[in-house]
Amino acid sequence: MPSVNFASILTSLRSRTYTTRLPLFTRGVLVAILAFWIAGIQSLWDVRAWGGLAPDQVGITTLYRLNTFPFIHLNIFHALMNALALAPLLERFESEHGTLTSLALFFGPLTTIPAFIYLFVEKFILRSNTSVMGASMWIFLLLGIEAIRTYRVNPYFVISTYNIPTWTSPLALLVVIAALVPSSSFLGHLSGLIVGYICGLGYLKFLAPPEKVLRWIEARLNLLGRLPYYISIDQKTYGRFGVLPSSGSPSRAGALRLRRDPRILKLPPYLSLLCILVGVVWLFLLPLDEYSRRTYISENALLPGQVHTYFGGSDQNVFRAYKHEVNSLVGKSNVEINDKLESIVKGLGLKAGRQNFTYRSAGRVYSGENLYAILQAPRGDATEAIVLVAAWENAKEELNRNGVALVLTLARYFKRWSLWSKDIIFLVTPDSIAGPQAWVDAYHDAHDSARVDSLPLKSGALQGAIAIDYAKEGRFESVHVVYDGVNGQLPNLDLINSVVSIAGGQMGMGVAIQEMWGHNDQYPDRLRTMLRGMLKQGLGLASGPHSSFIPYHVDAVTLQPFGDGWQDEMAMGRVVEGTFRSLNNLLEHLHQSFFFYLLMQRERFVSIGTYLPSAMLVAANFTIMAIALWVKSGQPESEAEPVKKEAGSTDSEEMTRPTVERDLFLPLGVVTLCQFLAVVPLYLFNHAPESMLTPTFTIFAIINTALPHALSHLLMTYYTPSAQQYQLIKSFSLLLLGMFLSSLATLNFSLAFLVGLLASPLTFMRPWPQSPAMRIACTVLLNAVAPTAVLVTAALAWHLDINTVLREAAFAWDVCGMYTPVVVWCVWWPAWLAGSVTVLGRPEVGKKKQKMT
């Protein structure tokens, strides 16, 4: 063998971790020690009594004990220590003498002779009966051999003037161990050491099996070829640290070998699929009892339902009077309404303020005037406030007569109490979305003063807000709690729990969420509730007057009475009173409970730790595929460039397959182009006037279908991308998608999950140069899950006009700052476009063209 080979094996031998190069017999012994320890855990069969070297028990039928005792240990600690000490010594012995010789010696003389010595001394001289076990006898035996060897090379070590022979060092160890380690057998160790010395001096050579026989067995059974880590008899040619002919591939470290393994590259598509499937299944498991939890009040200061509520009695008459006033205002202009309401609240002794706002979106103008009044806390210092909101019109544009009248009644009622420690702000807005948004923006000085006026009057930091949406006439049965905020942000779970506990527990009325009017708390209903919640969260639309508060970290919910029952307006008022009393107790902002949760019944939820993995898994599938494609693109195409074997180099395996230089420019350019094109639909749909929305969408949908074809044609005509470049296009686009989605999952789980799921076919798209049928099938599939197609399907499914959907989206974008359109057009759509271009790509065609030219 040439010396180059020798050197390279030497370095790689060193570089391999120790455990991976342990030879076969050593491994076997270590495994046996472990196995006997495991066998000793159970209590049915006492392994230690069975196999230990107990002088009494050794008879002609129990001679097996002479061989089994080194494998059996007292406890895990004993086993571990002995294994640690034995491994390097035995490995040395084996690599020097060969696996077969070691096997013969250690199952024969080197175990039995010390055992006999021990038995003899223990039984006939000492006349006692101490059972011994453990591999430490072998350790001393091997140490003895090593000591003699060292003695031959290096006879003395000198301490001051004394020469100490080196062979005595195991004796010192023997004494130290006997002194320090409890229940160690001095005699057993000593007998091992004596045999070691004798063996080291060479007097036991006759015991070794004849080499010829061993050679014959080895050759006959082809042990070298069959057994991994096997060490041949033939070591003498090369010496201890030389090249030992062993069958394990000596050259490459485990991780590197794994990385180069072609099978690894086949794995990622399946892994990606698994990620998606597990992600989806995970989500469907959540409603089960095992994965969801019952809600609980985390903030002890809230004490919901612990106070007696006094709203009622004569307040009923007050309510009727205010309702009469409200009824008289129906059909009047916003300013007239506010004039009247302002005179009422001023008459109650509250400070009142008014605020104008004008929003423009999709060619429409949304304007109005908010009216609000501040009840200054008798016991507070105006640093904190709670808000009670009633929109003149609710989200469905019904007149909120009872709600406004109830807010006025409650204002009068709250004014009478001296227990408030936080200011209470009563807010009446002309509509449910724009008005509250303008007011909250201005309250936090985050408004655009061109569109929204500043507030003339302010109080302290907002701690919570309750909106009343009470358009229903007559008595009601239950309360519907609406809690979705803009962009899927949610109020602290404690607020919802308080309302549920007050309305459901104290007042004895039903509570519903997510428009589940009847809920039987079984799996289908829980799942439906959860999915509705996720869909609303994913869309990120404002669902009521409370939605605008949540982005400012003000926990808020809207309460809607529904159903036919016997609860009257006073009961609704008491729910609000109870909730306000709870909020009034708060010493600090609601922070104890969860901000990220999915509710599946009014008293059952899953928290972020439980559900986040499903979205992360879906996002991870893109990243996995991206990494796999990157690695794949760095490897030479097997059929195109066979690895050249260099002449004169015998070890072509040693040569790494060089990673192919990746041509990054074109893929980066394509992906960047796709990302930049995304600005077009985003701009179009947010700036087109309402009348133009449907035509714009239709034209865009048509162009969208043709665009991948056009782009792909351009690419193939001008750049003739190779297969590698298509892989890289896909890799970069998936990497970006995975990155955006996993970032998004921390902000809006549902949106990330939905987009991830709809984009999941992109993971499996690749060019089909040979098969037009597959290409067409993939294109059809991709067009079915295109953002435009999904939008149309969703609109049809919910019986919505596409114009309404787009107008609402533009309105939410302009007024509330909803970012769902950004996610759809700047995250999902570019990935879809890049995926479509990849599917339509025909790298082979490009290659042929290049050859022609």
Added chain:
Amino acid sequence: MDGGKVTLGRTAGLYLGAAVLRLALFTLFPGLADLLTGRVEISTPVTSFKRLQEGLFLYDHNVSPYDGGVYHQAPLFLPLFSLLPSLPIFTYLLYIAVDILSAGALLKIADSGEAGSSALFTSPRREKRWSGFVIATVFLFNPFTIATCIGRSTSVFTTCAILHAIAKAVAGAPFGAMVALSFAAYLSMYPLLLLPPLLLLCYDRQPPESAIKPGVQSAATNILVVVGVLAALFQMSYFITGSWEFLPSTYGVQLTLSDLTPNIGLWWYFFIEMFDSFRSFFLAVFWLHLSCYVGGLTIRLRRQPLVVLTLLLGIFSIFKPYPSISDASLFLAMVPLYRHVFPLMRYTFVIAAVIMYTTFLGPAFYHLWIYAGSGNANFFYAITLVWGLGQSLLVCDLTFAVLRDEWEVERPEMVGKDIRQI
């Protein structure tokens, strides 16, 4: 001749494009500049434009700018910015000009070919390199650079000074290099640590026609220049502010980390958690850690001083007390000079993915912490750790690639073979 003209035209076009892009971002999105100025990723206590304005206001009203403990930047910024006309467009133009000057210096460094073949070492792979034009493009259109420029962080001046110092050194003008380095050190202090490799670079790149000076003499001269220029700058600062108060308020803040505003570095969280009694000890440890790389790298990579400068810039952008993405952009501007060793790097994809992920997750987690209130400081700090990890991977990988390149010259038989670090 023609080719030269085309190149010149191309470069001018690049500068124009970069300037127009920045100007468009400034003017078309008027809210963007203020938004970016407020981001902790861009503006640190020692580079923030908002704080500069505060200092400027105090200075214009004849109050010491360091009163109030908000302004921590060099005093010479104050006359510079108060001389600018008050219209914001002039500030924009100044920042754009500084970016383009930096790009110009980078272009010179790249075109000198110093990265591929220095005085003592010539890489066998040097043929595969990017032209200065490409490298300047990468720098000017790097989103981090653009964001820093729009955020008007004063670290762009330091970046410009450092790049000019290197460019001058490569051009064989030690005096200019030392003056530029002194300016960088005056503005941000930490560039002073670049002095040893820069001295070597100056020494290596002495013009052959002049008499080669002995090393000690040239080093001593250069150090004297730095000391002299720094002394002059300090004296000027003294005249401007009327006291030596600026020293503790600028360099003292960096040394003692008295402002614990969050940033993308690794110091702030650590020192928030720290008990006061350990503070001075750990300050010393952190600074010692930051500066200990200088000696080791300079000696180990003696043959390629420009590599040392690049690696040190990377290390500073991870471990300095108030890092921002501006430092990352400077490091990322220097990395493409080593295009020839890119094939030897092993984790390019991982590095790119980590840096991109953190770029998006950082602001998201900061939002969760500060605005949504649903996360806490650990969210953001975790991401800054990952950001640091990504950059340190890049530093390590570049070091590995450069050393491997050197090693393959020594051991030609090992070219292309697997090796493992033990």
